[in-house]
Amino acid sequence: MQHENFQRAVLGWFDQYGRTHLPWQKERTPYRVWISEIMLQQTQVGTVIPYFERFLARFPDVESLAESSFDEVIALWAGLGYYARARNLHRAARIIVERHRGQLPTSLEELSALPGIGRSTAGAILSLGSGIRAPILDGNVKRVLCRHRGIEGWPGNPRILEKLWELSEALTPSIRVADYNQAMMDLGATVCTKRNPGCSTCPVGRDCEAFRSGRIDAIPATKPRRTLPVKRCFMLALTNGHGAFYLEKRQNVGVWGGLWSLPEFDCEEDVYAWCGKQHIDCSNLERLPQRRHTFSHYHLDFVPLVVRTGSDHCQIGEPSLGSWLIPNETIGLPAPILKLLTEIAD
Structure with missing residues (x-):
């Protein structure tokens, strides 16, 4: 499938079935996207929603977050887990106020330099928050791309990860980039799921390599297991x-x-x-x-x-x-x- 056809199919599916009701999709701003993307790391949407709403009620903008004490931040984060996210969020807010006049940077390099913001999170903030063309590669997007192109192995492998970034960059359109990136995340979260994916309803399933070869369950490979101490x-x-x-x-x-x-x-x-x-x-x-x-x-x-x-x-x-x-x-x-x-x- 040509890049344009892939984009068209994904966007057409999003217009019918994409998620548009989530709290961070209302009054979408770079700040709200940033908070939601950090919370959604390693955490399910259903778990994040009440935390996001409480957090935004207390910290509606980056200035209020930067001026708060860490005790206030961590109290609202308690129970969400992965607490380094909260520490990085608080540190980044103060840097944004001190060095960027309270505005999240609009360059991938400056955003990625902030604590807790990696390349994919930066791409999401830019595209979803400001409509700036930037690729993303979260876990859902990795799974969609691996299956569609038949890329075997664990996506965390540096060689495979580099290949996926090249593919994500090539497929990301210049127009409707926010809708496209949201669509790719939604597609992985609701259709191209880890188990029992809905291949019959997938907009790009017709030429999905993993589907055609019967390797849906094998692609992508899971992370090599290690015994936890x-x-x-x-x-x-x-x-x-x-x-x-x-x-x-x-x-x-x-x-x-x-x-x-x-x-x-x-x-x-x-x-x-x-x-x-x-x-x-x-x-x-x-x-x-x-x-x-x-x-x-x-x-x-x-x-x-x-x-x-x-x-x-x-x-x-x-x-x-x-x-x-x-x-x-x-x-x-x-x-x-x-x-x-x-x-x-x-």
Whole structure:
């Protein structure tokens, strides 16, 4: 299929079936596109929608985001995961205000230089937000192109990735670029899905190499699997019996960076030793079953240890690290910790 025919087929399908009702598609601006694209990285549309709406209600423009504290940002991000995205978003907003007069750059190079914005995200911001011709290559687009052209192997392989970028660049039209890029993402998300794709309704399925050769399930190849390492710890759920827990603010780096969480220990003996130093009676300590939370690069197995003090006035060392707080969705707690504390409080 010639490039023009491919573009025409994709745009014709978009005019009939494309998604136009999503929150970030209303009053589309570079800022709104940027926020949505960052949130949509590694995250499903249905999950993102309520977070996007709450985030935009609090931070309607880049200036309000830049002027906010990171605590405000991370509290609204809590539960969405991949928290480096929130840190990069906040840093980028301040750079945009300080160096670009509050306007997102309109060049691919300047956009890609901002924290958390890669080549595909920059292309989406330019094309969807400003109508500037720029190719994109998110996971959905990779899958469509790999299947249509019969490109085998894992798309993350540098050699294959370079080939896909060349193809995306060649296929991206000069007119209706926003609709085309949105159409390619929609096509991958709703028709050319990972499993059970709707090939019979695909606008470019007639000359799809993977479909013609019966290799839909094999193309593209999945990422080579690797065994995730396991990290283990004990978490102290110290509660005063009135709904508050002693929580510590994590450093703004690493997983759960900037969030509130429970004190962590390497072994159960360390928990008893810590409580002893703080003159906390832990004779009623309750050991809950081990839980697992999986990050992108490792499993975390943790054992919650519940201690009920009956008082929130015990003197705890390093007071700058911790505070007695009632867990809820406004203070920036990791989703598995919020779930755990809610269960304990009940």
